[in-house]
Amino acid sequence: LESLDVERLREDFPILERELDGKPLVYLDNAATTQTADPVVDAMSDYYRRYNANVHRGIHHLSQEASIAYEEAHDRVAEFVGASGGREEMIFTKNTTESENLVAYAWGMRELGPGDEVVLTEMEHHASLVTWQQIAERTGADCTYIQIDETGRLDMDHARECITDDTAMVSAVHVSNTLGTVNPVSELVDIAHDHDALAFIDGAQAVPNRPVDVEAIDADFYAFSGHKMAGPTGIGCLYGKAHLLEEMEPYLYGGGMIRKVTFEESTWGDVPWKFEPGTPPIAEAVGLHAAVDYLEEIGMDRIRDHEEELAEYAYERLAAEGDIEIYGPEPGPDRSGLVGFNLESVHAHDLASIMNDHAVAIRAGDHCTQPLHDRLGVAASARASFYLYNTREEVDALVDAIDSARQLFA
């Protein structure tokens, strides 16, 4: 595969030209949110400037243009993740978290009861862990957690023990936002289906960074966010198999999601609209469509390879320091483009704030995976996460900034 022309791609992200106190910005917090590609900003500006209108409601020309753009964005995003059902398998939400809640409430609240089990993993993000924990509490179901092993991978023997005929749902992260672990999601889905359980895959750290084919994985539900894939904030996606979304009742009500309303009762519109009440994120959908076009033109396999190369280089440089603990698998197909670590005797928050003094932006904290940090035996971790526009020189800047922190606390 031809490597990325990073210098050329960086021109699409003017923010990367910024200097902070005279130092060039080194943005390494892409797992939190990526920067927004110029074609995305241009597409959203064009919408607001030329065909801004509400969707599905107006007879007038602008509303028709906006409606078509909004509907086609569903088809385009569905195609991007291999959903052959198009818009009938692609719901737009606010973010991955809301996508998770949609399944938990619209499916979980109706289908789960005492004796049912929801099987999660120890590396789940709070978006799934807290959500299923609360739904289980309300329905009388139980949550169990597939353990991670000492390398930060899932213990698949334990997975086969946890997933039984009492399991109603398996909910697992495709790529861990803390460990960088790439999980064997197809295998997890197969085990779930062998026990007539459904499978929800949290793809927030996968869809932006690697090719994803939801039908090859055979997930029943798959969630991700626009802002992590060079797209806008305020829009998330939920893929769902058509027959499941057809059967599911909505859990948010209002205009745009109904077919007929009387004083006595209401009936619902078609999928995805029945799950999209009120005025939806129209400009964001236009922006996400542009983001998908932008990423696909670059090539998701090339983006994956670029990120994995940077993560491998970062892993090797950090490991060579001798006083840095790195979490998650060694570089390779089981590790994505992020590295979680701690510098001996320096709290992650202190480290990140000193790195900020050097204009190096990383994340520090629990990354919304507090139970995982308990499992790792640390209160917090630092994390460098890469994207298509990062460079090896920026990894060197990361290591140099860490060294400044080491000197300061020596």
Ligand SMILES: Cc1ncc(COP(=O)(O)O)c(CN[C@@H](CS)C(=O)O)c1O
């Ligand atoms: C695996 C995973 N699952 C769900 C989410 C939530 O995405 P939202 O778009 O915020 O709803 C995230 C977002 N993780 C950010 C914020 S905590 C991070 O810095 O790692 C995630 O990484």
